[in-house]
Amino acid sequence: MEGAVTQKAPSLCFVAPHLYPVLDPATKVDFVGGAEGQQDYISRECARRGYGVSVVSLDFGQVDGASISNVTIYKTHKPGAGLPGVRFFHPRLTKLWAALKRADADVYYVRCAGMLAGVVAVFCKRYSRTFIYNGAHDTDFEPGKHLIRFKRDVLLYEFGLKHADLVIAQNRRQQELARHYYHLLSVLIPNCYALPNGYNPTPDEKRTTILWVSTMREWKRPELFLALAKALPRYKFIMVGGPSNYGTDSYYNMLCDRAAGIENLTMTGFVPYDQVDGHFDNACLFINTSISEGFPNTFLQAWARGVPTVSLFRLQGSASDIMPGSYVDTYEELLEQVTCLMGDEHKRIEMGRACEYYYRNNHQVEKIVDRFLRAIIDAADHSGGDTSQVSQL
Structure with a gap:
């Protein structure tokens, strides 16, 4: 897969509203999620290998058709643009559809449950293109639990999911849920991560912080990390993350109080995606308190550095995987495990080494993109799309 791209290789379009600020860190925004991080890695690596790659993103002031790392950016509407009641149709649908046409790709890819999946599925059916949906959270495949605000958007999402030419799951549980609730087969492709260029490992003795990183949402249960810090005053805790990009800030303000x-405890607020890595460099332990997830990028950021993870969410890989790190079921078990690991440096370092070994063997960008490209090329071949229509309309 690392070889030269053949003439028949499909062009790829990542439909990702918030991806541009990750591709161009100079863009100032206060929200970036894990899905954007994954698409950043995959799109850049595909472009590096010679594939035609584009991104459809919101209008953050960038030039339409600009290129970053050989990835072409097509913009839709500005964040929050339009009048309530009509903005779903214009400017949102109209500008999204126009950007999809300008991208003129063979394969269109959406990651995260929402109305985009339905709109892009309709577009791909209309123009005989290949549509790929990639799960970003376990609840993407659980009816009634989708992290989607409006019923209209749920209906569009489920239409898109059911009409995808390929469904990609991040973990075994997502595969099982997709099969059980939607009767869909999926390909398991886990998340990837690359250490920053020039990364220099921090010596173990200088890693002193217990770290939590995420967006502040109620189902992430950040209040449990606050309780942990209060219960263990001899250790330094750092909490990285800002409020969600929808709803009010009342929950976040309560946590700050x-x-x-x-x-x-130090609470940093939102930290730009390209600056979060520094907090992992100095961590000796990473904590996850979520009720549910998909495959958190934060685990990979920790594991790549040999930082062990303790989680209330039980991560699942493939059927044969024994996942590294420590998994607990209650706050009391979390407190006990963190106390144990902080009191036993040798055990903590050994657990971190096991995490790093697992990362190196399963989650490096090149290996994951190999699997990704094999899957989408197969899907494009079997969907039989005619790629000659969009540019004529």
Whole structure:
């Protein structure tokens, strides 16, 4: 797969509203999720291998058709643009559809549950293109639990999911859910991660912080990390993340008020994607408190550095995988395990080495993109799309 691209290789379009600020870190935004990080790695690596790659993203002031690392960016509407009641149709649908046409790709890819999946599926049916949906969270495949605000968008999402030429799951549980609830077969392709260029490992003795990184949402249960910091005052805790990009900030403000009284806790607020890595460099332990996830990028950021993870969410890989790190079911078990690992440096370092070994063998970008390209080329071949229509309309 690393070889030269053949003449028949499909062109790829990643439909990702918030991806541009990741591709261009100079763009100032206050929200970036894990799905954007994954698409950043995959799109850049595909472009590096010679594939035609484009991105359809919101209008953050960039020039339409601009190129970053050989990835061409087509913009839709500005964030928040339009009048309530009509903005779903214009400018959102109209500008999205126009950007999809300008991209003129063979394969269109959507990651995250939402109305985009349905719209892109309709577009691909209309113009005989290949549509790929990639799960980003376990609830993407659980009816009634989708992280989608409007019923209209749920209906569009489920239409798109059911009409995808290929469904990609991040873990075994997602495969099982897709098969059980939607009668869909899927390909398992886990997340990937690359250490920054010039990465220099921090010596173990200088890794002193217990770290939590995510967007502040109720199902992430950040209040449990606050309780952990309060219960273990001898250790330094750092909490990285800002409020969700939808809804009010009342939940985030409540967390800030509670954190203010915990002297050994630093709450950073939102940190740009390209700057989060520095917090992992200095961590000796990473904590996840979520009820559910997909495959958190934060696990890979920790594991790549030999930082062990302790999680209330049980991660699942393939059927044969024994996942590294520590998994607990209650806050009391979390407190006990963190206390144990912080009191036993040898055990903590050994667990971190096992995490790093697992990362190197399963989650490096080149290996994951090999699997990704094999899957989408097969899907494009079997969908039989005619790629001659869009540019004529």
